[in-house]
Amino acid sequence: MILISTTAVPDHVGGALSRWLIEPCPGLFVGTVSARVRDELWAAVSASVGDGMAVLVHPADNEQGFAMRTSGQRRRHVVDFDGLQLIRFAADAGSPQSDQEEIQVNL
16 A cells, blocks of 8 residues: 655646546545556656655555655755654754754663
């Protein structure tokens, strides 16, 4: 099963996704497709996301059981932390922390 979440993407992106997946709420697409179809859908979405953003979550053979891919402008970035995919929030452009390039993670 895969999940694709879109925000502020062109209308044709949602139309293309709805051919393969269902849309239980606006901008959220869910379905079961092969890895090849998933990769082709993601290539089409990421190529036409424009000023919006998109996130793909799909099963993977790792500790978490899933992998994430992102495309477009966003505050959240997927980072690899010892084999785990975690989300890092980017600082706002006007905030004092925006000059820092690296955020330290303490566990």
